[in-house]
Amino acid sequence: MTExxxxxxxxxxxxxxxxxxxxxxxxxxxxxxxxxxxxxxxxILFRYDDVFQxxxxxxxxxxxxxxxxxxxxxxxxxxKVLDGEMPEPxxxxxxxxxxxxxxxxxxxxxxxxPRTIEQLRPSIQAMVDExxxxxxxxxxxxxxxxxxxxxxxxxxxxxxxxxxxDSDKVRDWSEALVKTLDPIITEEELEAGVLADAKMxxxxxxxxxxxxxxxxxDLLTAMIEAEEDGDxxxxxxxxxxxxxxxxxxxxTTVNLIGTGVYELLRHPDQYALLHADxxxxxxxxxxxxxxxxxxxxxxxxATTDITFGGKDIAAGSFVMACLASANRDPEKFGxxxxxxxxxxxxxxxxxxxxxxxxxxxxxxxAKLEAELAIGTLVARFPEARVVDARWNGRINLRGLDRLxxxx
Numbered sequence: 001m002t003e004x005x006x007x008x009x010x011x012x013x014x015x016x017x018x019x020x021x022x023x024x025x026x027x028x029x030x031x032x033x034x035x036x037x038x039x040x041x042x043x044i045l046f047r048y049d050d051v052f053q054x055x056x057x058x059x060x061x062x063x064x065x066x067x068x069x070x071x072x073x074x075x076x077x078x079x080k081v082l083d084g085e086m087p088e089p090x091x092x093x094x095x096x097x098x099x100x101x102x103x104x105x106x107x108x109x110x111x112x113x114p115r116t117i118e119q120l121r122p123s124i125q126a127m128v129d130e131x132x133x134x135x136x137x138x139x140x141x142x143x144x145x146x147x148x149x150x151x152x153x154x155x156x157x158x159x160x161x162x163x164x165x166d167s168d169k170v171r172d173w174s175e176a177l178v179k180t181l182d183p184i185i186t187e188e189e190l191e192a193g194v195l196a197d198a199k200m201x202x203x204x205x206x207x208x209x210x211x212x213x214x215x216x217x218d219l220l221t222a223m224i225e226a227e228e229d230g231d232x233x234x235x236x237x238x239x240x241x242x243x244x245x246x247x248x249x250x251x252t253t254v255n256l257i258g259t260g261v262y263e264l265l266r267h268p269d270q271y272a273l274l275h276a277d278x279x280x281x282x283x284x285x286x287x288x289x290x291x292x293x294x295x296x297x298x299x300x301x302a303t304t305d306i307t308f309g310g311k312d313i314a315a316g317s318f319v320m321a322c323l324a325s326a327n328r329d330p331e332k333f334g335x336x337x338x339x340x341x342x343x344x345x346x347x348x349x350x351x352x353x354x355x356x357x358x359x360x361x362x363x364x365x366a367k368l369e370a371e372l373a374i375g376t377l378v379a380r381f382p383e384a385r386v387v388d389a390r391w392n393g394r395i396n397l398r399g400l401d402r403l404x405x406x407x
Contacts, residue, residue: 035309048329056356068316161218255294255399281375284342290350293324
């Protein structure tokens with residue numbers, strides 16, 4: 001076989017069936033071109049070791065200000081939608097580098113210690129029980145609408161001490177916003193995201209002003225009053241952290257619960273195993289995080305020329321870490337990497353929450369919510385079955401829009 005006979009492999013998340021099951025294509029990329037310069041103006045890493053190294057490299061940036069946008073189709077699309085402007089960079093901890101990242105994370109992290117999160121267990125369990133009681137009375141229901149979506153929304157609303165709001169509107173804004181995180185978006189999707197961002201920020205500004213006038217024993221009051229070495233968050237920084245908690249943290253937990261239950265029901269031996277031994281719930285959540293990867297990609301920006309797999313990546317380049325592929329890498333997780341095994345001993349080495357300085361601040365909360373939601377459902381309903389499932393169509397924050405169950 002000559003070199004001319006070898007067909008090039010390109011990462012193509014738009015190929016039919018990708019959203020429903022991206023893993024065969026990711027395995028193909030991992031084997032054929034694990035350090036891939038894609039057609040969407042991104043470098044993409046598919047191997048566990050490369051992804052782990054990228055995420056933990058302190059010299060890399062998460063700030064768009066360090067990216068080389070010249071000639072970028074994505075920049076041109078943003079400029080077209082925003083009348084020649086690029087979007088104002090977010091100041092959320094997901095999008096800033098040290099020292100600002102260190103300062104902001106320190107101000108927020110006190111509310112997300114494992115001990116603090118564990119104290120929420122009784123109230124989260126009560127929310128789960130109430131939702132499942134309603135579903136049981138109806139003989140079933142849409143797990144996403146009835147449990148997976150309202151649970152993290154209600155938990156973060158209670159933690160923040162926010163007034164009641166229209167959850168449907170917040171959900172619509174959130175869905176439009178996270179779609180802009182996909183590596184490929186249309187002009188219409190970007191326009192919807194820009195409008196949703198404006199609506200969400202208007203809503204959050206109002207909530208923060210209300211909280212300043214109505215302080216309480218809650219996270220939002222603590223964030224308003226938070227001070228470290230004489231430093232406080234600016235109004236914009238505060239708003240961006242709250243938006244991050246509502247959007248990125250919420251959407252990922254919805255995907256974990258919905259897709260996690262779906263995969264357990266597609267693997268009845270694992271569902272039966274968890275039903276027989278509820279103590280496996282915590283480990284099962286780790287394995288589901290590894291297996292479904294609620295966040296499929298994380299990105300960094302090279303601040304200097306770097307090399308991966310013998311390929312040179314120029315400063316200013318976007319480098320995408322494919323968490324979903326890394327989590328299924330047989331070089332890390334062995335020949336059973338593509339199998340769901342809730343007793344897998346090394347499932348905790350998953351990369352779904354990232355790694356390094358930007359490791360997900362809400363990991364403990366997401367895992368607790370999923371452990372209680374999934375564990376309780378499996379314990380109560382051994383005969384549950386899927387009636388209908390519909391994917392949300394997103395490439396990055398992949399999950400189900402609908403999971404109709406019969407209980």
